[in-house]
Amino acid sequence: MKAPGLIEPDDLAKRLGDEDVVVFDCRFQLTDPEAGERAYREGHIPGAFYLHLERDLSSPKREHGGRHPLPDWQAFAARLAESGVRQDSDVIVYDAGEGMAARAWWLMRHIGLERVRLLNGGWQRWIREGRPVTAELPQPRPGHVEVRLRAGDTVDVNDVREAARQGKLVLVDARSRARYRGDVEPLDPKAGHIPGAVNHPWEEGLREDGTWRTPEEQRLRFADLASSGKPIVVYCGSGVTACSTLFAMELAGLSAKLYPGSWSDWVSYPDHPVATGDEPGAWQP
Structure with a gap:
């Protein structure tokens, strides 16, 4: 049984060139921001357009709001429209396992596009199966996207602060276990996690071959969250790979919100507490 939100390489290969299908390549490396576009x-x-994390899927960094703030919605919609996207288009996104395609999926869904799917296994599987590849750049084509923001998709730093103090939400940290514990922090000025947050690394939603685990497997991963009865909020370093955990949760039938600024926003406030180690920890007034 095929999972909603995913498309298999066989199915995409049969539809390449269809007028109502738009494909986006989202490959990106945080340590080398131009590597993804070079690879593209x-x-x-064939026919895929490129979306750059920092130019297309984010807005410029400010004092607060994290390393990858959400994009300007009208500019984002225009970027999709010039690639031929319409409200009823079938949009397919892929990356090379970096977790960027899910960011594009979440943003598109947030502005009101319903028919957005991830290529199961991404670029690596496409190549592994010997499918067609081109260096030819697609030509812009007319489209139209209306911004219809979905209410309730996000929380801000004030919501998270209150949750940390009062335990009103379930906070999920989607970063690696080492970053959650505070053993290492390659990108942000402080190491650790938001007090009260539990750790569900986003990569664990995928198998070793880069394909997504089944809805049943995702439900087992998140059984502790489903039983809490509280609203779920997911964060990562800057609101990017958290979207992969949100995608896995959707496969599991769970609803959750995104803290877009994530850890990089949290630590931009000097008075915010930080927890370390394997345990969630608690707010210390």
Whole structure:
């Protein structure tokens, strides 16, 4: 049984070139921001357009709001429209396992697009199966996207602060266990996690071959969250890979919100407490 939100390479290959299908390549490396686009120009799925995390899927960094604030919605909609996206388009996104495609999926869903799917297994599986690749850049084509923001998709730092103090929400940290514990922090000025947060690394939603675990497997992963009865909020370093956990939760039939600023926003406030170690910890007034 095929999971909603995913498309298999066989199915995409049969629909390449269809007028109502738009494909986006979202490959990106945080340590080398231009590597993804270079790789795209060297070869990509035929007809795929490129979305750059920092130019297309984010707005410029400010004092607060994290390293990758949400984009300007009208500019984002225009970027999709110039690639041929319409309200009823079938939009397919993929990356090379970095967790960027789910960011694009979440943003598109947030502005009101309903038919958005991730390529199961991404670029690596496409290549592994010997499917067609091209360096030819697609030509812009007319589209139209209306911004219809979905209410209740996000929380801000004030909501998270109150949750940390009062335990009104279930906070989920989607970063690696080492970053959650505070053993390492390669990107942000402080190491650790938001007090009260539990750790569900986003990569654990995927198998070793890069395909997504089944809805049943995702439900087992998140059984502790489902039983809490509280609203779920997910964060990561800057609101990007948290979207992969949100996607896995949707496969599991769970609803959750995104803290877009995530850890990089949290630690931009000097008075915010930080917890370390394997345990969630608690707010210390």
